[in-house]
Amino acid sequence: MPHMADTAGTADTARVQGSYDDLFTAVPNALAALLDAGDTGGSVAVFVDGEPVVDVWGGFADSDRTVPWQRDTIVNVWSVTKTMTALCALVLADRGALDVDAPVATYWPEFAAAGKESVLVRHLLSHTAGLPDWEGPVEEVYDWSAATARLAGQALQWEPGSAAGYHSLTQGFLVGEVVRRITGRSVGEFFAEEVAGPLGADFRIGLPAEHDHRVALAVPPPHRDEDYRASAPGGDATAATTATAIRLRDGNSVAWRRAQIPAASGFGNARSVALVQSAMACGGTVGGVRLLSRAGCERAWVEQFAGEDRRLGMPVRWGLGYGLFGNTYGWGGWGGSMVMIDPEARMAVAYVTSQMREPAEDTRGLELVMAAYDGLQGQRV
Template identity: 85%
Template sequence: MADIQGSYDDLFTAVPSALAALLDEGDVGGSVAVFVDGEPVVDVWGGYVDAGRTVPWGRDTIVNVWSVTKTMTALCALVLADRGELDLEAPVARYWPEFAAAGKDGVLVRHLLAHTAGLPDWEGPVDELYDWPSATARLAGQAPQWEPGSAAGYHSVTQGFLVGEVVRRITGRSVGQYFAEEVAGPLAADFHIGLSAEHDHRVAPTVPPPSRDEDYSASAARSDANASTGTAIRVRDGNSVAWRRAQIPAASGFGNARSVALAQSVMACGGAVRGVRLLSQGGCDRAWVEQFSGEDRILGMPVRYGLGYGLFGSTYGWGGWGGSLVMIEPEARMAVAYVTNQMREPAEDQRGLEIVMSAYDGLKGLRS
């Protein structure tokens, strides 16, 4: 059995066992954290940083969590809304006047968070993602693909720029800076949107699925019937230095399971963790109000969206391309995070669900 490092409450032994099983099945590396009441009951890791399996995964290894980053960007918007600086019902153009172009004057801030704004595809070159003014100007000039608010289509790359520019217009700070100063800093969470060079030595590069190479692209995650017409993002793009340095707030966040679970414990615990209050209870509850239920035009599957989070029964969260995931259970004040550098084919990937179910096994013991 794979060697698992870290610590865990005896009630949660199913969690490290689940991680070990994934590594035994061939995954390169990963980490898992379960927080209850804002404190870790599981904080474990194992495997390797590199595909050659020469460097062990360490306590502070970090990885690109892809779309799990969206939950961090959403947290920034929710904090601003809770402080009265952002009206989620307001037109985006109130904060970003240029955005009203091409029939988007009716797009509301909440439409951005719920993937209903009608701008799901990134249509520029990949290199333009690394230039914030160019990326946001492109989106401001784009026409929506449907009547905003009437349908949903997963904004896989664009959502972060859309929400992030609203944050920047209000605060004068980039979303990465705002997150660092208002969320990660106060919580001491090791999560980064825009990674500085000092952290490069800790990064576990993304490993494509078996039999795939670094040209494997995110378009492969979508159903053939709803294939994106936008620019495909490849594994090699996500592994580049340019990607790390850029702020792509829907997809370029770097952290480990500990930092993801800690930050999202704010949402699990009514807005406050370890004496640090970022949101009111009402501010958290607002995120779970259903904004859309039905088939996602891009994903080709039924979804329920709140404000920045997917809704799954009584739990909330989101997963990233490649397998990373965060799930929040407010009733139990629990946050579960799994991050990995090992991609699998999306249709075959149940790892995050397996980790979450193993955490529920521990929760049953905790409640009894």
């Protein structure tokens, strides 16, 4: 293991703590720059070969900036949660318990209603199923039975597989119910017992009350308040008139934390996100724990769709539960949190933050990924 330096920033406003390999100094420096620029708080982790080469955090865990961000501070990572839910499905597929080419109704018979017999499991994972919009009240997302029953009865907006439209809230219920039908466990339980537990990862889908004191609530972008609503960077605001908008105040609520909303309510820190997704970066095994085979990992990277996403309003490439970006894979969450996986480099980079920014203006994740690659280049010299 290379030398790991401890760090503590000199400026109180951008106090960065934790440890990092000397070659990866650019990463804590980049986090410090974000804090100096006004961000409330966040954490960054870089894992190579399943081992941390960066594990740093800084800033504050509250909007009043009175509570320092700690090593074990956790935050809602919004849609980064989708990569965790996808991993659960991929584990089941690797075990032969789930066929991604099978109709969803094979596992969830009620789902065949309203002409959905032709929707395949892989369509759920690749945002091509044709059920992109949550059309119920916000309160119903806290009720698993009601949420899944609503989606089972809903009609499709397009022929499955023919188009992609980001299933921002619905994907988690759809994939999660398939997981539940196969295993008899909620996706949160399955993830805890089969993924986070064996790895020792501090990440949960459905947060018990004893962890509330560790949560850094989301802070809206400048000039916004808790009624700030989720929207896509280039999306057409008129494209989904029946969709229910999720507000920042919803995500900061106790009800949101307690519920299992597997597309958007995962809580963790950068360390836990990078640790879990290192399994995908390292051929299915991390820290001596084998979650799935190399072939099981590679299944996720097979392109399912490439083109304009009807909800995001921009070109995308979708694999099974992950966005494809050249030879890297991952996804980001509303407000800025993200994970990036590079199987060739056996690297996972995770950034989580409570400080939201407008999606069209947010380059923080990319900046931190590039800083991580600086360190990787140093390793190879």
